[in-house]
Amino acid sequence: MKRSVLVALAVIVAVAGALVVLWPRGVEAQPHLAESAQLRFVLTPATTRSGVNSFDLRITDRAGNPAPGNEVVVEPAMPQMGHAIAPITAGPLEPGHYRVGDVGLFMAGQWEITVSLSAERVVIPLLLT
Amino acid sequence: MLLALGAVLGIAAPALADGAQSGADLHVAQTIGDRDLTVIIRRVAEVPGPVHVDVVTHAGSPPGEITLTARAAGAATSTVKVVLGAAPGFYSGVVQVDRPGPWELAVDEATIPFVVPALVSSPWENATYGGFVAAGLFLFAALAFAVFGRPRLALVPTAGLVAGIAVATTAALLSPSIPPVAAPGTQLDPTFDNVGDPYQRTSTVDFSRPPVNLVPSTVGDDLVLSLTDGSSGRPVDDLLVHDSAFMHLVVVSPSGQLRHLHPIRTAPGEYRARLRASEQGTHAIAAEIARRGGGVQLLRSSIDVSGTAARPDGGRADLRTDIREAGRPSTITAGFGRGDLQPWLGMLGHMIVVGPVSGSPATAPIWAHVHSMIPPTPGMPDKPDESVAAYGPDVPFTYSFPLPGKYLVWIQVERDYSVVTVPTVVEVPAGKGVSAK
Numbered sequence: 001m002k003r004s005v006l007v008a009l010a011v012i013v014a015v016a017g018a019l020v021v022l023w024p025r026g027v028e029a030q031p032h033l034a035e036s037a038q039l040r041f042v043l044t045p046a047t048t049r050s051g052v053n054s055f056d057l058r059i060t061d062r063a064g065n066p067a068p069g070n071e072v073v074v075e076p077a078m079p080q081m082g083h084a085i086a087p088i089t090a091g092p093l094e095p096g097h098y099r100v101g102d103v104g105l106f107m108a109g110q111w112e113i114t115v116s117l118s119a120e121r122v123v124i125p126l127l128l129t
Numbered sequence: 130m131l132l133a134l135g136a137v138l139g140i141a142a143p144a145l146a147d148g149a150q151s152g153a154d155l156h157v158a159q160t161i162g163d164r165d166l167t168v169i170i171r172r173v174a175e176v177p178g179p180v181h182v183d184v185v186t187h188a189g190s191p192p193g194e195i196t197l198t199a200r201a202a203g204a205a206t207s208t209v210k211v212v213l214g215a216a217p218g219f220y221s222g223v224v225q226v227d228r229p230g231p232w233e234l235a236v237d238e239a240t241i242p243f244v245v246p247a248l249v250s251s252p253w254e255n256a257t258y259g260g261f262v263a264a265g266l267f268l269f270a271a272l273a274f275a276v277f278g279r280p281r282l283a284l285v286p287t288a289g290l291v292a293g294i295a296v297a298t299t300a301a302l303l304s305p306s307i308p309p310v311a312a313p314g315t316q317l318d319p320t321f322d323n324v325g326d327p328y329q330r331t332s333t334v335d336f337s338r339p340p341v342n343l344v345p346s347t348v349g350d351d352l353v354l355s356l357t358d359g360s361s362g363r364p365v366d367d368l369l370v371h372d373s374a375f376m377h378l379v380v381v382s383p384s385g386q387l388r389h390l391h392p393i394r395t396a397p398g399e400y401r402a403r404l405r406a407s408e409q410g411t412h413a414i415a416a417e418i419a420r421r422g423g424g425v426q427l428l429r430s431s432i433d434v435s436g437t438a439a440r441p442d443g444g445r446a447d448l449r450t451d452i453r454e455a456g457r458p459s460t461i462t463a464g465f466g467r468g469d470l471q472p473w474l475g476m477l478g479h480m481i482v483v484g485p486v487s488g489s490p491a492t493a494p495i496w497a498h499v500h501s502m503i504p505p506t507p508g509m510p511d512k513p514d515e516s517v518a519a520y521g522p523d524v525p526f527t528y529s530f531p532l533p534g535k536y537l538v539w540i541q542v543e544r545d546y547s548v549v550t551v552p553t554v555v556e557v558p559a560g561k562g563v564s565a566k
Contacts, residue, residue, distance in 0.1 A: 021302065075458050083502060084527040086451075086460040106504055 034115075034122035039067050041115050041122050050108040050128045057090075057098040059117055066096025067117060074100050075114040078107060156373040156514065158391035158474055160402040161239050164190045164213075165391075165548070167373070168236055169514060173245050177227040180245075182234065184220045185515050186213050188547035198235040199224040202321075205235075217546030219516065230321035231314075239393030241375075244314035247325045253304040260297025264290045311336065315369060316422055336422035341365050343416055343428035350407070352432070354378070354392055354400045354416065364398020367421035373474040376400055377417040377498065379481055381490040383410035387481060387539040387550060392416075407436035413483070413491035417498060431491035444549035446524075446540065454560045455533040462525045463540045463551060470521035472513055473543035477501045478524035481541070485534025485557075495536070499528045515543065533559035 031044040044056040055074065059067040070091060077084040090100040105111055111126045155170040167185040182197055192215040198208045207225040214220065226232060229247035233240050267289035274283035310328055313319040316336045323329065339360035346353050354376070356365040368375045374391040378400075381387055386408065392400035416428045447464035461480065470477065478501035483493045501524045503513065524542055540551040 077458075081502070083500060084458055084529070086525060086527050087453075087458045107502075 032124045032126065034124050035062075036120040036122050038062065039117065039120045039122075040064075041117075041124070043113065043115060043124050043126075045126060048126075048128055050105055053103045053105050053128075054099065054101040055103060055113070057100060057115065059096050059098070066094075068095070069117045071117075072098045072100070073116045074103065075116070076103060076105060077112050077114070078109060079112055080109060081107065154514075155241075155243055155370060156475065157241050157370055158374040159236065159239050159241070159393050160390045161195075161237055161393055162403055163405065166190070166236070167515060168234070168241060170234060170241070170243050173226065176229050176245055176247065177225065179223045180226055180234075182211075182222050182224060183514075184211055184213065184222070184236070186217045186220065186546070187543075188217050188545060190217060195237050196235070197222045197224055199226055200233040200235060200240075201226070201228065201230060228321070230324045231319040236393075238395055241394070244319045244324060247327065249325070249327055251304075251328055253300045253307060256300035257297045257304070260293045260295075260300065262293075264293030264297065267293060314421075318367065318421065337424055338367070338420045338422045341418065341420065341426055341428060343430050345414055345430050345432040347404075347432065347434060348401075350403050350405065351401045352378075352380070352390075352392070352404050352414075354402075356398045356400065356418070356428075364396075365420065366394075366397035368394075369419045369421055371417075371419040371425060372476065372500075375418070377474075378402055379415050379417075379496075379498070380404065381413040381483055381537070382408040383412070383489060384408060385490065385537050385552070387537075387552065389479070389481065389541060389548070389550075404434065404436075407434045409436050410434065411489055411491055413489065413493070415496050427496065429496060431489075444540075444551040446549075446551045448540075448551070448553055450555065452530075452555055452557060454558045455530055456560055458527050458529045459555075459557070460525060460527050461538070461540070461553075461555070462523055463542070465522045465524065465542060465544065465549075468521045469518045469544060470524070471515045471518045471543040471546070472503055472520065473515070473541065473548060475503070477503045477520050477542070478526065479541045480526045480528065481539045482528060482530070482536055482555075483538075484530075484536030484555075485532055486537055487534075490537060493537075495531055497528060499526045501526050515546070518544070530555070530557040533557050 029045050029048050031042050034041045038061060040060050040062060042058045046054045057072060059072065061067055071089055073087050073089050075084065075087040085104065088100055088103060090098050092098050105128055108128050111128060113124045113126050115122055115124060154172055157168045159166050159168055165187045169183040169185065171181040173180055180199065184195065190213065192213055194210055194212050196208060196210050198205050206227055209222040209224055211220050211222040226245050229245045231242065232245050233242050267286040270286035271283045271290060274286065311317050311331055311333065313323040313327060317323055317331065339358055342357045342359055344355045357363065358365050375394060376392050378390045378392050379387065380390065390402040392402035395401050411431050412434050413431050417425055418428065419425045449462045451460040453459045463478065480499040482495065482497040482499065483490050484495055486493050503520060524540065530536060534557060536555045536557060538553050538555050542549050
């Protein structure tokens with residue numbers, strides 16, 4: 001009886017260990033923060049997989065108030081491939097909050113997303129798997 | 130547990146096999162005499178064995194016969210003649226290789242260096258399989274001891290069994306994180322030694338090489354390009370195939386006609402390409418090359434050509450342009466009507482940008498080569514070859530023109546085995562006070 005309990009415990013420990021080691025890990029879609037001289041940009045991608053993506057953008061000034069402006073431009077590029085795709089322009093959902101949809105990031109790897117609002121520009125790195 | 134490990138191994142093994150050797154097809158565009166050919170050296174499955182070579186001809190290529198010869202260390206091993214028909218398309222030949230190592234494929238007077246990889250299993254694969262085999266043998270030994278009434282002695286092989294499984298599991302689990310070794314052919318100069326023993330580590334960590342000097346000259350109709358090392362002055366004979374050619378040579382005539390040629394290697398450090406029906410005057414030339422060890426270089430020069438004919442670039446496309454001020458990304462989309470474009474040089478389209486032009490293109494400060502990429506197909510790691518005529522019709526390009534002014538732009542795609550060149554002119558406005566970063 002004792003032995004069977006020990007064996008069962010050992011099996012459980014082994015399976016749990018294997019699960020911890022072998023469980024596939026993805027990169028979670030985290031908000032990316034970048035600051036320019038006057039503004040603070042927070043970009044959250046919908047996914048970190050390659051393919052059609054969309055970005056949620058919150059742009060505030062240094063004090064945290066929504067940044068004025070009516071047009072944000074997103075310029076995705078992949079420096080390693082020497083390749084850029086067409087810039088995408090989006091209007092605000094509400095002051096300081098933008099949604100940039102239908103961004104075709106078709107290749108996995110390190111992308112550079114340049115975001116500009118009027119004269120302020122930031123470059124946000126984005127790793128896709 | 131063992132089944133799970135087997136699954137992990139099954140996934141890990143092919144990824145490792147790809148890591149050390151590039152076992153893919155080699156596509157090389159070659160301007161041989163009056164023909165524009167693409168030579169495809171298919172991956173070598175076994176050594177000694179056959180190497181399948183496809184020669185792709187393009188529209189306007191004269192029919193005739195070419196000779197393919199495989200050579201190792203200067204000695205020819207097999208020769209085959211390939212008859213090229215009048216219709217553009219694929220023509221095949223098979224040559225034989227008898228050992229792994231650095232080889233040369235001679236296509237008439239052009240020589241294409243390539244590496245025949247050795248099939249060598251990696252040390253971590255050996256540890257994994259060896260560990261499992263040892264564990265199996267120890268298991269039998271332990272059983273034998275138990276059956277023949279020596280249960281205490283059976284403990285010894287049991288310990289060996291556990292150790293064998295531990296070694297195999299550790300090697301299998303850690304193998305994906307072992308950094309790849311420097312590959313002969315792309316980072317190291319290939320020799321018979323390092324191709325045969327690819328897992329030997331070298332102390333070199335920086336593989337980059339010095340810049341290259343380009344000296345053009347003309348011999349008859351041929352443009353001869355001499356490449357020498359910028360540090361030693363020796364001939365440069367380590368060009369890699371990048372974007373499907375050893376060298377992308379763009380020649381712009383005084384009147385703004387473009388040619389995109391792929392010179393052939395005729396000797397170490399010597400490349401040549403034929404300039405058919407050239408125009409009189411100073412031609413701007415620019416060569417894109419990649420040396421072994423990484424990094425692409427653009428070599429610009431100019432050359433005086435004596436000639437008479439001016440051949441207009443005849444291609445047409447429906448161009449939609451969205452030109453922004455200098456420093457910001459502009460978009461040019463060429464519509465070609467039907468979706469039957471073929472990949473050319475591994476890309477959907479090429480855009481050559483020269484400017485801002487005031488006098489001769491030879492003095493233009495900016496020279497760029499923009500690509501429109503083929504959308505990747507899931508589950509197809511190899512890039513499609515030219516027989517796949519299924520792309521387009523829209524070919525988009527995005528480029529940030531760095532300076533304001535007038536640019537000469539050419540868009541090139543392939544259709545029906547013929548390269549279509551669409552010339553256009555783009556005016557880029559100056560920045561409107563936006564910080565150009």
